[in-house]
Amino acid sequence: MRPLRDAQLGAFTFFASALPHDVCGSNGLPLTPNSIKILGRFQLLKTISHPRLCQYVDISRGKHERLVVVTEHYESSLNDFQKQRVLQIAYEALEGLEFMNKHGMVHRALNAQNVLMDGKGKVKLAKFGLYYMTDHGADVDFPIGYPSYLAPEVIAQGSVHPSDPSQGENPLPSGPKTDVWSLGVLLFELCAGRRLLQNIEISERLKFIITLGCIDDIVTVLAEEHGCLDAIRVSLKSITKKRFHSVLPSRPTPAELLVDPVFEGVSCLYAPFQQPVGLFSSSLRCAHLELPEDISQLCKDDDEEYLGERAIDEVYHLWCLAGGDLEKELTNKEIIQSKPPVCTLPKLKDVAGEAYYPLLEDEQSSLSQSNSSNELSCTVTLPLIIRERDTEYQLIRIILFDRLLKAYPYKKNLVWKEARVDIPPLIRGLAWAALLGVEGDIQAKYDSIDKDTPIPTDRQIEVDIPRCHQYDELLSSPQGHRKFRRVLKAWVVSHPDLVYWQGLDSLCAPFLWLNFNNEALAYACMSAFIPKYLYNFFLKDNSHVIQEYLTVFSQMIAFHDPELSNHLNEIGFIPDLYAIPWFLTMFTHVFPLHKIFHLWDTLLLGNSSFPFCIGVAILQQLRDRLLANGFNECILLFSDLPEIDIERCVRESINLFCWTPKSATYRQHAQPPKAQGDSSTNGFGKAANYYSSDYQDMPKTDLSREPLALSDLKAEVSPRISAEDLIDLCELSVGGQTKRSKASKPKILAVDIRSIEDFGRGHISGSISIPYSTAFSPDGELVQCPATGTLQSFRGRVIVVISHAMKSAFATHLVKVNYPRVTTLDGGINKMKPTGLLTVPSPQI
Template identity: 80%
Template structure:
């Protein structure tokens, strides 16, 4: 994206054609509004970057099919020359012609045609260079099919376009859509513009529209169109005085038959531009973040290094990308409709004036006529940046150039010499709407991302604070470790050959997050189909399950114009969090996952677990869509973004904690209801506070021993290459248990039947050793150090007999013999050991025995008594005998 520099932001508006409300498509669904279609096609225009083209920034959809387009804008245009009434020098004409052709040729290579060339759409920047505006209007409207006005201006339209006529495709008398224009129509329009510059006057302005069209069509029988047009407008002498190369250019452009007219690419190679072209260097498209090419190959230091030192009056905002400036403008209170209303472009009318007309049986009509406001008013309104600049007055210039060295700051949330403002302590939704805060975060993330993968650790570090929404797509990709030439890999996948899954994909897409305008557009459906099919084809060992489309939605939304990146992110996300979930027979994977989730509910909230088990409301009834789609099926996209910002920092066990956090938000309603009411509750899930859910998930995650979520069907990881997501230093909660090398103290796999028979999770001996050494839970952002005093966060409960306990036990453990612990009613028998156990209620309780069955029953009894955080030592006391950690009490003297 180009920087703002001396450009401005401009906005113009038009209406899409309205569709009848009582008509459905072939699939039985309502027709997609034309404004949604235009919005989807517009997105690709934002990726077109060239020095001769105005950068498209955004499109906004309003009421009654209104669309507002935001783009790079300049106040000066070729129209200024016409207003002066003087002819332009031949040298300037050739320069303008060459620069216009450069822009047109670049468009043609992307399969686009301008079709709306006019003097007010050929803008000039502060250096007098050409910037073509509104070049995307013809493309975004499906070549004029989705609007009620023709694309182009009668005085500048090519003869073949005029001869074709215009009829709206919705007109029943027009059975076939009009033939699409090719690149040569713009060459004719350029010829008319150049002629006007040479003559110093507008052409055909004394004629009405019909006379203009007749005159242009009559030129078909003329040998020398340039001479005839000059005679018609009384400027023959001026035209005759032009150099031969300029006259030759005009004659080539104003060739009546398209077959004899050159394309922009042909004209650029014409000898007429031999002297002009030497002053221009070919445009190189910037290299993307994920590519095999060297991103910094084009960077050069100036001969005078002092030029890099800028004074205090520098407009730092102008150096930022134009899409960043617009995003900040919106945060600072910018309102597109208000800007257009203030300029009189949008005019409100009383409701009675907007009533449609109706026709009686005798043909007499009543009501309003055609509202001309629904035609194209291509006036571009300049958006004022004064309010934004006022908001950013207090932001120091150094903030636009943050340093990335870790030593620059000891703060866990800042890597620059400037600390983040107090807004960092505010709720996330407020931070995302704070202009100054977002500027700092965008600048910092942009700098870090440009240094990816070298500064990958800094991406993780800053993502723990928050991720700016504008850069979320790239930030997620770096958190998922995407690297290399992803486009080449994506292009190599066959996405066109029919496969059996096509039918299911076609059925699922129209139901996936269709409340979103972008994903519901036809372009969105096409991209959905391609990305999903690419994943299915490239993973022959896996199959398409319903829910894969929901998983794809966040990545496609954030990378709408980069299918390859959406596919790469999705391909990296699924193995990490949904390993083997998409096997043809995934029942054993799902069942193990749900069983571990059920154990974690009992671990963190035994009262809720007991109630749900008592009424038979098991996770199989509600949690499969949660985990199969990582909550994208149950939450809207804006909540998924905040949820996944944290999810991507955690390991594959973090979704368990999210699920428990959701249940705890619904805790009171679940405890008060029975099975049927719970089913109804989850059929229409109540509003969930996502920020609270994330906060509680982190707390649950930090209280969960990593081996408690062990799954033998989780992804095997050979080595740990990712930074810790939830702290600066390693802890027992930061990495997957599968990431650790297996030892004799590791947890052993269980049969699914054995796993389901246990209420509490098992933890490994190595986890127990670590837990006994830790005395404070790890905080999400800054792990606390081991305090010198205080109760430990874990208690080991040895349920063997007193004799066995005295032969050897873990230091600090308490002896609660199995046979003496519980009374006939299942209550704890009072005694010193049980009193100590009760004093540790709320801490991690590890049940140790030599028989796993007894340990499982003992733990189940504690859970039944609503003891939280109860777990079992996997392998029992025998796992610890070879460690030398068992102690024997000293004999009494």
């Protein structure tokens, strides 16, 4: 959006027409309220940006079908014009009308108060989207337009309501030539003097217009002002019936007028409008991101309005955070004023000027820490919900992310770094796209997909959409449903090897909500998200993928919370009964959108194993109730999931993630390794080094985990870890490589269960020996609990059980006695022998 500069934020309100409460649609569901329809259509208006149009900013829905629209506003209007500028005013207005027409829109509400003037005296057309957002007036009970300026063909249609079937054939929507008539009347009034005409008797006015040869076009408009419209219309129809019922009147369109010779001396004063290059396109884009060595030189003028250079939607967002209330403002103005500026916009005067020019690298800073910077450091430590409502904090974060995204993908790593702190809600959609690695001309790719030809999946999509997050006003609107269909169908058509499963609509919802006016970006984000977190989940036969996923999840529960795992297994409450919707929709079927946004802000920073940690964190919030109940009670509990503290869930998920060895969640049906050179990074805090990439992406070696048959995987309670993971976690040096910092990894204990003799021939440095024979008899019966002795002092560490072959009984018993973080070494000690890292004790003298 354009910068605010000398503009104000204005608001106007109107009511949508109410629908009967006892009427349902053809699908058996209640009719969508007209206010919801208008809200959905309005979203497109936010993308219409032109120097001659007042920018639409937001819309809110109140009680009794009330809608409040926020828009760019100026105090001056056409009433304040200078007569010598008539041609320039006409040209500028036509520029705005032509741009609207290119987007399939007609103003239909032109009058002197809706042609505003900015600080430089340039035309700004206001309320240009009212006719479009109300479906050509179908969703409101009042006419769109001002009778004195309506074209004769519009007046001839009368007051037929477009959606009223009892009125017969619906009238055609107004076209571009309608606005030309309205503009012509405005200009005529300006030139002739409106006050002069108003003082002339009606009979004299009619004679005056007759002398202009315009009786059939103008007389109706003038007659309306004196209460004789109906009588004049009847007589006029009999004289000029053909003219009134002409579908396309013989006047020119705005585009045709702009090239008229009358504007030859004016058009040269205006440069052609060029649409700014978007973030994801095939066009080259640039932004001036360099800052002087001494940034304080940019902030010398204390009176400079830095906030005025920010986008209008940013300023409005900050106003809302500062406590702005649209309806309250209009109430204070005694609803409704012709010029309703929002007067309580926070000045943000205390924000230091350097905040508007964030540095991307700390070492470049030559400034001392300002009070504002110190306060920002304190704000970062506050809960996320408070940070998201802090006006100054959000201003600084928005500016920083805006700068980083302008340098995307060059500054991709810094986007990751800042996203670990938090993501400003205002630009979450673009930030997610950057985290998912979306690049290139996404619009061209989306446009090339056939979204119109019927396919077998259409019916299922039609059934699912009206049930998907329909509590949300935006997604429940007809526009939302149409966009849902297009994005989902685009994904299905462009992935012929996959199929539509129920739940895909829920998965699409966050991306569509964040990118409502950019279907291509919603599709691109969804297409990048699914391979990373849900690879092959949407195969026609996905049972082997789902079963492996659930088995690994079951092992994760045992790894992090063995007591809960033992209880759930005893009562038969397995993940198959509750977790499939969790993972198939990445929790979008479980949580409302506002919780999903916070959850996915963190999910997108983790690798493909992070969803397991989220699942365990959810179970741990329900832990007490699960441990106290049996199978039937647990089923009932999950049929109506209790309220989950999403911030606590995120914190605990990160902690669980950092305690999970990365190879413990290996799945052979996960996404294959990416091409070398993908520099995307992720991780959380100190664990960023260890978890800098997904285990699935690491090149496979002789020390990597081997694929395991599903039956064998299900037989093991504890997860396995690879030999390379063990080497890394034990800080063993391989080939002279530098060791990683211990602070970035979970603490580990290697437990060697081979015989004393085998242990003496070679073992991993730092491991302890607990021979299997001392704990279990030859037939596998437990002789002595291994957890009651040496292991007790190491409780809480990640325990890796090492043997010749895979003897899972030892690890299984540790889990049974509620020992957490138990794993086994994939391939046993044999995997370690070729490395030369086994230690042989020195002989005793």
